[in-house]
Amino acid sequence: MLSDLADKNDYTYLDAVGAGLDAEMDRDPDVFLIGEDVGQFGGAFKVTKGFLDKYGPKRVVDTPIAETGVTGLAAGAALVGLKPVVEFQFADFISCAFDPIINVLSRHHWRTGDAMPVTMRAPFGARLSAGPTHSQSVESYFAHVPGIKIVMPGLPEDVAPLLIASIRDKNPVLFLENKYLYRRLHGQGKVDLEPAELGKAKVVREGTDVTLVTYSAGVHQGLEVAEELAKDGISVEVIDLRTVVPLDIDTVVESVKKTSRAVILHEAIVHLGMGAEISSQIQEKAFWYLDQPVKRVGALNIPVPSSPPLEQAMIPQPEEIAAALKEVARA
Amino acid sequence: MLSDLADKNDYTYLDAVGAGLDAEMDRDPDVFLIGEDVGQFGGAFKVTKGFLDKYGPKRVVDTPIAETGVTGLAAGAALVGLKPVVEFQFADFISCAFDPIINVLSRHHWRTGDAMPVTMRAPFGARLSAGPTHSQSVESYFAHVPGIKIVMPGLPEDVAPLLIASIRDKNPVLFLENKYLYRRLHGQGKVDLEPAELGKAKVVREGTDVTLVTYSAGVHQGLEVAEELAKDGISVEVIDLRTVVPLDIDTVVESVKKTSRAVILHEAIVHLGMGAEISSQIQEKAFWYLDQPVKRVGALNIPVPSSPPLEQAMIPQPEEIAAALKEVARA
Amino acid sequence: MATSTPAKRTAAKKNTDNTSTVETIASPDPELASKLTPEVLAAIDVKDTYANPPAELSDRDPELLKKLYHGVIRGRAFEDRMHSMYRSGDLLGSYYSGNWHEAIGAGIMAAMRDDDWFAPLHRDVTAHLMRGMPPEQIMASFMGKAIGPTGGRDGTLHYGRLDLRTYNPPSHIPANFPVATGFAFASKYRGEDTVTVAICGDGSTSRADFHEAVNLAAAQDLPIVFVVQNNQWAYSTPLPLQTHSATFAIKAVAYGIHGIKVDGTDAVAVYDAMAEAIERARSGGGATIVEAVTMRMHGHAEHDPADYVPREMLEEWSKKDPVELLEKRLIDAKVITEDEAKQTREDARKWAIEARKIAIAAPMPDPSNIEDGIYAE
Amino acid sequence: MATSTPAKRTAAKKNTDNTSTVETIASPDPELASKLTPEVLAAIDVKDTYANPPAELSDRDPELLKKLYHGVIRGRAFEDRMHSMYRSGDLLGSYYSGNWHEAIGAGIMAAMRDDDWFAPLHRDVTAHLMRGMPPEQIMASFMGKAIGPTGGRDGTLHYGRLDLRTYNPPSHIPANFPVATGFAFASKYRGEDTVTVAICGDGSTSRADFHEAVNLAAAQDLPIVFVVQNNQWAYSTPLPLQTHSATFAIKAVAYGIHGIKVDGTDAVAVYDAMAEAIERARSGGGATIVEAVTMRMHGHAEHDPADYVPREMLEEWSKKDPVELLEKRLIDAKVITEDEAKQTREDARKWAIEARKIAIAAPMPDPSNIEDGIYAE
């Protein structure tokens, strides 16, 4: 194994991305990495450090700055049987590949029956004072478009299994890595390299009073807040969606039928964020079970500010999440 | 006046776009048109036929095929005081300008305080057997992003007032013209050239049993179905949003508080369509008034098929709308 | 003819009024082009064979010439059929005529191997047919019929079949260019000697996809040939409003690859250019932009009367019918006889009529399963 | 040095190992570049002054020379301050060093009029300062302070002020290029003789925005100058992996505009190139790509140790310090004295320290109104 994880019993979220990539490249010679500065440099966040030496320039491909072109290249390579893993340096730059992603990648299988196994990795999210064009949550840009899967792991132990599953999946998969979590979160033991099933949510904390539906960094915020609220006697069930498209609404609805109350949390802007779809579906499928309106907690309807006090005011904070859960649970 | 509407008492949806553009160009020398084939050819749908002769090549600008470049050009021109009206030949091609629209146009005023008065006109929508990449409803691609207004007129009489208001607005405005309606819909009398207020919905039919929230082609489908249902004794209130961002949720909520039942209709795919946001907000703001879950009617979660029987099966049909309204009104 | 900017008004005028020689018209900026002496072009790895006389045929492989001939004849027969089907209302929408592009398609296909990869755009019927796409399937695509390559899910010009190593492109032009670099990348990755050929139009060169794909292919040394069909119009937009480049072949300079400008109405010349470019790509010599000059003789699509195109320009170009030219030359060179030519044309006509029958008889698709296939399993 | 494709591995090796002359390194493909004789370049409207000796100073306007000198000295003083602020943790994130880019900024600004339009990118501090951006505002942008040009809403390198006719770009490179064409379009629309200057890096030329903007500007005959700062690296990517173009100036050929390649460490040479290009644009002669060659002497940003850059390459380029070079030449030419030089440097140092004080003392922004301003009223 490439990373020095082999001997360790502790790994970061970032390590897990590397371990997943490494395992899959090792196993399958059709998998290759492509992106800006992924080779000798190991990527802006050093996820692919050492890969060039191990796999050589054929399978670890540094490109010109050309998000449209590289995404299209990946589509072509995938159509003829390779399994490209594209790295976007920051998820924000995926805007430059919006056109090929929706018009070339997403629709191709439905139109023709040809598989399109492209994995697109992108570090996303706020909390690093990186400002409006280096901090975006991009899942809503793509979630309306049929044919793309969107995977957003929160727990370090899910990262590699979901990444491996994404690479093996025959469809375009957007794999969104929360860059704030990269080095802040640790998993215990060895990295699990068994593929997970895409499209399956996970109840990461059981509870009875209110359901918190979330994903990515929200899982950690949610678990922390749930722990706090437990002291107040409020029992929160926390669901980690893991894959936001396809959405495992059954797990969500089942929980809401039990708790009768739901809060949705994400770092993305509330307006037409994933919470809008989830809230609508809960309401469509469990209306008669609801004791309270479903509440959405997310970022304010503004770009992600750069300066820390502004950024903090924009993205959901623990107090706000706690207040929402209390309000919904107690009302 | 450029078009021969001056002497007529009847105009099409398409005529109204031309009349609005003409009136505003006539009034304000800073307004110019730019896009592919808008000049001598008058645009793919002939909206700007005659404009080159009247306004000359300085103000009616034929460009290379360069949606990214032209949108950026419009941003620069707007920043220094001009008022560009960009025509996308089909709304589908706006995907090629996704990056500048969200990262250059939408955030600029919030970041800097400089106004960004760019109007982007795009004929959108299905029902013309034009297939997956000539028939998209694109509003959801942009509605999550703060700073853009999205205007989607349904009634011919609203077209020119909304277009004029869009051009005068100091913000990036996406003006989505339903190309299926272009020549199918007629307005009576003279084209109204007084600007409307953006962000204001209109109750286009009053009713008491159920609220139908819709926009663009949905308004006509909705009014027809409402007429039918009236015969069955079901009284439908039809709301034309006219501007989907900003969303006039107050008008919607007021109506739902009255009818206690709501259906949302659009031609876009249901999954993370505007209906998701509207449904969530109704539920958040009028939960205790709702007698039934809010229902969404829209397209299936697939690309727009080309062949007529497939296309019809994909987009909402009157029977489906009627059934949804009946179900919600009667349950 | 009025065009969009005062400066370009003159350029376009100069360009479209000066119809005495078709050569002049074919460049976005004839003045710049005139500075490109053979020495200058050689220094920048660009070749201009456009003004060359038709290639000598006597020492050519007759099988190759016949292949080209059959290709253009079938292409033309198919085009004729589609035009009449459009007029008689058989089609759902419009048709994008490939008239005067037949020699380009035939030249490309005669130079490609079956296992090479092909990424066409919207005027490449001749190439598709030579590659093995059944004519009734193409017709079905324009009719929304179940037997079309996508079963009516996509339509009109969006056809292609991966089993024929042919990409099925979406509307956005030239989205096929980046995809084509992926095909070429895979060939190199696997150590195969297959080459990819992608086609776009003059207007398509202005777009992101053209630039990023060509630069990427060059930077990665991919085995690929980019064909620019310079038919002098992009919808209603004439060359001088599209770019100020002297030619399209010379755009190769910006990417450090090779450029060849060739007469797109001369099937043999196109074949030669493609054979050279493909051979170079196959042997690891890098990418080429082949500019094939022709004229769009119809509207952008059949619904477009194209009254923005000067009549004289059409008249001038009507003398350069690539099918007639090739036929005459082959008869003169005694590669075929007049009778054989007549028979070939008649066979092709019947073949196209037969295809229409099949397409007409085919059912419309059944909507019951349209939600299937969003994801590959 | 390992790079991404086997073929390019050699190219990059050749490119980065051959550090004996800085001239060779400056081209993505030295072999191709060597074919570009002056005659060839003249035919395609490209000028290469890169290898020229430093311009003769004796008959120059001393005011111009002093302007350039003050510009680079302040630029350098500001850079020094920012580097030390980064190290001492004053900044929120990283800093994108403009060392060795000072002469480009100064040359550009000395050639521009105040009423011209400017669309910079991320290494253009010297130009910003000469244009009137207060140094504490730039610092504040990297510190998230309320006095920054966006009041902390945007940060780091995203600054600029429309009242200084300077665009404030987003991260996406080079998004400023299309916007710049809009500035130039407006000048032409209004019949004003103002010119727009946009800057991007070598890596930025690979992107959609570069291509569409430059082609659009050419097709519309806009009064604009596109500066490509070829500092030989785009993050960790060396020139041969970025493009196979012989030079960046020669990319002008693809758009039928003018190209000039110039030594970006020679402020006077940059001024000359810019003056020529701006004058041409102002008088209706069309657009120019000016390639200014220099070296990125730090990492992409300060957090990047840049160990992918060969040490010899840095050593070689350390001899070409644009500030020292200019100072020495001005002293030799007696435009300034040694004492004046010393004083100027000391003044600049104090000025930068003073700016830091203001920036440090400035408050962080108040979040209470962050929801305001989504829309202009």
Ligand SMILES: Cc1ncc(C[n+]2csc(CCOP(=O)(O)OP(=O)(O)O)c2C)c(N)n1
């Ligand atoms: C991104 C994009 N913008 C606009 C269009 C609409 N469009 C289709 S074909 C065409 C003209 C193409 O011209 P050219 O590339 O010269 O090809 P030709 O039709 O002349 O063969 C245009 C503008 C499109 N398909 N895609």
Ligand SMILES: Cc1ncc(C[n+]2csc(CCOP(=O)(O)OP(=O)(O)O)c2C)c(N)n1
């Ligand atoms: C569209 C886009 N892709 C990727 C990036 C990340 N990025 C920022 S600067 C940079 C390198 C730029 O290189 P170059 O244009 O040569 O400018 P330099 O930094 O060398 O001055 C990259 C890859 C970006 N900002 N925008």
Ligand SMILES: [Mg+2]
């Ligand atoms: Mg064309």
Ligand SMILES: [Mg+2]
């Ligand atoms: Mg650089």
